[in-house]
Amino acid sequence: MSEAVQKNARMLPYVSAITEGVQQVLREQDNAFVAGEDVGQAGSVFGYYQGLLAEFGDRRIVDTPISEKGIIGLGVGAAATGCRPIIDVMFMDFLGECMDEVANQMAKMRFMFGGGATLPITVLTMAGAGMNLAAQHSQSWEAWLAHLPGVKVVMPSNAYDAKGLIIAAARDDNPVFVVLNKMSLAMPAEVPEEMYEVPIGKAQIVKEGTDFSIFGIGRMVHEALAAAKTLEELGVNCEVVDVRSIQPFDSETAVASIKKTHRALIVHEAVRFGGFGGEIVAQLQEQAFDYLDAPIARVGAPFSPVPYSPALEQVYIPNAGRIVTEVKKVLGL
Amino acid sequence: MAKKISTKVLTDLHLNMVRIRRFEEEAGKLMEDGKIPGALHLYVGQEAVASGVMAHLNNQDQITSTHRGHGHVIAKGGQFSPMFAELYGKATGYCKGKGGSMHISNMALGILGANGIVGGGPPIAMGAAFSNKFRKSKQVSVTFFGDGASNEGSFHEAANMAALYQLPCVFVCENNGFGEYTAQSNHQAVTDVADRAAGYGMPGVVVDGMDVMAVYEAAEAAVKRARSGAGPTLLECKTYRYYDHVGVRGMGLTYRTDEEVEAWKQRDAIESFEALLVKQGVMTQKKLDNVYARVDADIQEGIAFAESSPFPTEDDLLEDVYFVGAKS
Numbered sequence: 001m002s003e004a005v006q007k008n009a010r011m012l013p014y015v016s017a018i019t020e021g022v023q024q025v026l027r028e029q030d031n032a033f034v035a036g037e038d039v040g041q042a043g044s045v046f047g048y049y050q051g052l053l054a055e056f057g058d059r060r061i062v063d064t065p066i067s068e069k070g071i072i073g074l075g076v077g078a079a080a081t082g083c084r085p086i087i088d089v090m091f092m093d094f095l096g097e098c099m100d101e102v103a104n105q106m107a108k109m110r111f112m113f114g115g116g117a118t119l120p121i122t123v124l125t126m127a128g129a130g131m132n133l134a135a136q137h138s139q140s141w142e143a144w145l146a147h148l149p150g151v152k153v154v155m156p157s158n159a160y161d162a163k164g165l166i167i168a169a170a171r172d173d174n175p176v177f178v179v180l181n182k183m184s185l186a187m188p189a190e191v192p193e194e195m196y197e198v199p200i201g202k203a204q205i206v207k208e209g210t211d212f213s214i215f216g217i218g219r220m221v222h223e224a225l226a227a228a229k230t231l232e233e234l235g236v237n238c239e240v241v242d243v244r245s246i247q248p249f250d251s252e253t254a255v256a257s258i259k260k261t262h263r264a265l266i267v268h269e270a271v272r273f274g275g276f277g278g279e280i281v282a283q284l285q286e287q288a289f290d291y292l293d294a295p296i297a298r299v300g301a302p303f304s305p306v307p308y309s310p311a312l313e314q315v316y317i318p319n320a321g322r323i324v325t326e327v328k329k330v331l332g333l
Numbered sequence: 334m335a336k337k338i339s340t341k342v343l344t345d346l347h348l349n350m351v352r353i354r355r356f357e358e359e360a361g362k363l364m365e366d367g368k369i370p371g372a373l374h375l376y377v378g379q380e381a382v383a384s385g386v387m388a389h390l391n392n393q394d395q396i397t398s399t400h401r402g403h404g405h406v407i408a409k410g411g412q413f414s415p416m417f418a419e420l421y422g423k424a425t426g427y428c429k430g431k432g433g434s435m436h437i438s439n440m441a442l443g444i445l446g447a448n449g450i451v452g453g454g455p456p457i458a459m460g461a462a463f464s465n466k467f468r469k470s471k472q473v474s475v476t477f478f479g480d481g482a483s484n485e486g487s488f489h490e491a492a493n494m495a496a497l498y499q500l501p502c503v504f505v506c507e508n509n510g511f512g513e514y515t516a517q518s519n520h521q522a523v524t525d526v527a528d529r530a531a532g533y534g535m536p537g538v539v540v541d542g543m544d545v546m547a548v549y550e551a552a553e554a555a556v557k558r559a560r561s562g563a564g565p566t567l568l569e570c571k572t573y574r575y576y577d578h579v580g581v582r583g584m585g586l587t588y589r590t591d592e593e594v595e596a597w598k599q600r601d602a603i604e605s606f607e608a609l610l611v612k613q614g615v616m617t618q619k620k621l622d623n624v625y626a627r628v629d630a631d632i633q634e635g636i637a638f639a640e641s642s643p644f645p646t647e648d649d650l651l652e653d654v655y656f657v658g659a660k661s
């Protein structure tokens with residue numbers, strides 16, 4: 001990067017990158033609108049639609065009742081008939097309220113209609129634990145969505161990806177879930193002012209390494225990077241891969257990394273059992289079995305709902321320490 | 334005031350409202366001081382509803398509560414010590430620190446949980462009412478929910494089924510004028526949620542939720558009707574939350590005017606009831622002061638209990654996910 005560009009580098013927190021992504025989409029697409037609970041006057045409980053009502057008015061920033069079935073249904077019906085809705089599901093946990101509209105309508109309408117319907121719908125939703133919001137406001141349900149043929153699922157770990165993935169999602173003619181993370185809202189990154197896409201279906205190597213591949217999902221990428229630092233001191237040179245796109249999953253990047261390092265660990269915030277890490281393990285052993293020198297490790301949440309007590313939540317959420325422990329176990333250190 | 338209401342009932346109504354008000358004020362401070370983690374949705378302003386309704390329920394009757402649940406728990410007999418301990422995330426809390434404010438519950442008191450999911454309560458209360466009828470018990474279930482929650486499909490399905498099966502259930506809508514930051518007129522086209530009752534074939538009643546006697550009397554009829562097997566009622570209580578959706582700030586909010594808040598406070602349920610009690614000779618100022626002193630002592634005891642209680646440990650994490658005891 002040239003010095004001139006570096007000097008102009010603009011740092012933006014995750015929350016503002018979301019705003020800017022949505023704003024630029026709305027400016028680009030006349031038939032795009034945002035609908036969800038407290039998205040307008042309140043600018044979302046997380047603040048990421050601040051200012052959009054003033055710019056676009058209430059025709060395009062639509063406050064809805066607390067009716068998630070209705071909200072997703074609104075998105076499906078509108079998308080099928082010429083709009084490009086951006087639907088907001090305040091907390092990912094509330095998908096429970098509208099999973100039929102997601103799983104039985106949105107995901108398969110096009111297929112059931114023999115390709116007759118196109119659903120350019122983007123859903124923004126907030127996942128993740130860490131704020132003592134307990135069992136119904138802290139979950140990571142990406143595996144649930146990834147299991148649905150017909151929807152795409154991405155999880156930006158940083159502000160740059162948040163903006164780029166939102167723009168890519170909104171330009172995609174398929175339903176795309178952009179699963180955001182509430183603990184990352186204040187986290188800054190360099191975000192260009194112009195409109196850009198981060199491709200859906202592409203993982204990113206965020207740290208090159210030779211000895212061990214750590215695949216991180218969402219916020220866990222940062223824990224993976226912290227773990228890699230600790231492991232570096234122990235002489236283990238880790239490669240850290242930001243999975244970024246859950247569906248489609250970029251197995252090409254994953255396999256290439258394994259061919260280099262021969263060992264892998266997957267970390268996600270979601271419950272380990274049945275989590276997306278299992279799918280990654282399966283793909284790696286199918287496509288790179290001969291390159292593997294050790295069983296693939298997984299770090300995820302224990303098999304319990306997210307606890308409220310800070311004392312419990314702290315040990316519940318995966319962290320760098322647990323990644324280090326598992327990597328050392330695999331290496332016999 | 335109605336004629337034959339005993340002094341005990343009146344003083345209990347008052348005591349419950351004061352217990353709720355003071356608990357919430359203290360809990361709010363503790364949240365602001367960072368002693369209580371997470372998010373508290375406080376009930377200040379709405380005390381007359383929980384107190385007036387719960388006066389007709391016994392420990393066997395069930396309730397479902399909401400994210401704004403402390404008031405319901407207190408009026409249903411919840412004790413301060415395990416409540417504060419739960420809010421602190423301690424092992425001695427009502428839910429062993431696992432649930433917190435939004436999931437506070439106690440089955441022995443018939444509390445089927447606060448709820449983090451808006452509209453989560455009505456179907457569960459309907460199910461409890463089904464069970465009450467099925468088991469031929471005389472129990473009644475009451476579901477509390479907000480004006481915002483009355484837009485969730487879950488409320489409508491529960492209301493329809495409760496009326497269809499003539500279940501011993503009371504639907505108490507606490508219409509405080511807002512769902513989060515959205516005024517009622519921006520989230521539904523009706524003014525009275527009670528109007529929706531007609532669509533399900535049950536009576537819908539509107540009552541002044543700032544008047545504890547009005548709530549008491551309306552709830553009496555609804556609970557009686559449920560207990561007698563005549564079916565559910567939708568009771569809408571018009572009320573107001575003095576604080577913000579989350580936390581304690583009440584004034585200077587962008588989505589409502591300070592004048593509006595002041596106007597509701599002028600009709601404060603506790604103050605007006607106290608004036609009435611004194612006027613009727615049921616209470617004296619000295620007696621009122623004693624109530625507050627007793628409640629405050631209780632609060633201090635509860636906070637001390639919470640603060641001196643241990644946190645749960647990692648070993649507790651996997652407990653209670655499944656039932657693993659002997660078969661019942």
Ligand SMILES: Cc1ncc(C[n+]2csc(CCOP(=O)(O)OP(=O)(O)O)c2C)c(N)n1
Pocket residue numbers: 037066068090094097399400401449450451452478479480481482483509511512513578
């Ligand atoms: C299914 C679901 N959708 C949205 C939310 C977020 N939320 C929490 S409280 C609330 C407002 C509820 O309004 P109301 O039912 O009127 O109750 P009040 O807060 O006024 O007591 C919302 C939208 C939620 N917790 N659950």
